[in-house]
Amino acid sequence: MRRSRFAAYVTTLLLAVGAALAGAPPAQAATGPYVALGDSYSSGVGAGSYISSSGDCKRSTKAHPYLWAAANSPSSFAFTACSGARTGDVLANQLAPLNSATALVSISIGGNDAGFSDVMTTCVLQSDSSCLSRINTAKAYVDATLPGRLDNVYSAISTRAPNAHVVVLGYPRFYKLGTTCAGLSETKRKAINDAADYLDTAIQKRAANHGFTWGDVRSTVTGHELCSGSAWLHSLNWLNIGESYHPTAAGQSGGYLPVLNSAA
Known part of the structure; x- marks a missing residue:
């Protein structure tokens, strides 16, 4: 009997080790309610396959929150991210699904507050100096005003969903530098990339706090x-x-989804 029990133990141990070496699939990140908040980078603008009921919010079935929910089957999924959203829009229109049972929240927000659209319009249509000036204005906003607005959103999330794991997703750099590329000058491309880094640094700090x-x-x-x-x-x-x-859809599935998978 003792040898039989010992053999069974060894067999179980070997199977467990083998599974680990073979790369057994990880457990699902969360099975409780998941709420996806934020702006167009979360809603999936640019990915196509928009959910008709989402209207101008342009929520896509190819957005990273939708893909994550499809792969992980949370007990419920509320997708309130919306194209063009700023911090105030999140507070006013997106937080209703949050409660003490919420297990996971994801959000990207802050780019529209900092004037993302106007920065890109200025840099596309105007001179290098005008582009750099508009970016400096955006950076000043990120320094002086954005932290408080992010704090308001993050505090509201914590209050409404005190037990949730919250993932704050940032923004990518837009351009590969040092290449021959039609369109914006290298000066503009580098300045836009630096501005993305500047914004991400500010958001990361508030999220950590x-x-x-x-x-x-x-x-x-x-x-x-x-x-x-x-x-x-x-x-x-x-x-x-x-x-x-x-x-694009590939940017959502290849750029954003792996980060959410890892962070969640």
Whole structure:
């Protein structure tokens, strides 16, 4: 009997080790309710396959929150992210699904507050000096005003969903530098990339102060920026201007989803 029990123990141990060496699939990140908040980078603008009921919010079935929910089957999934959202819009329109049972929250927010659209419009249509000036104005906003607005959103999330694991996703760099690329000058491209880093640094700091997990997409999108030859971001599209400089479906599944998987 003792040998039989010992043999069974050894067999179980060997099976466990073998499974680990073979790379057994990880447990699902969360099975409780999941709520996806934020702006167009979370709603999936640029990815296509928009949910008709989402209207101008343009929530996509190819956005990273929708893909994560499809793969992990949370007990419920509330997708309130919306194109064009600023911090105030999140507070006013997106937090209703949050409660003490919420297990996971993801959010990208802050780019519209900092004037993302106006920065890109200025840099596309005006001179290098005008582009740099507009970026400096955005940086000043990120320094002086954005932290408090992010604090308001993050505090509201914590209050409404005190037991949730919160993942704050950032923004990618837009351009691969040092390449021959039609369109914006190298000066503008570098300044826009630096501005993305500046914004991400500010958001990461506020997220850390609230005990939230930071999801940095810059590493996963590296090699797939505009001018890379394999871009996961839309370039300027005059026919569908709203999708310009947003992730494609591949950018959502290859750039954002792996970061959410890891952070969640």
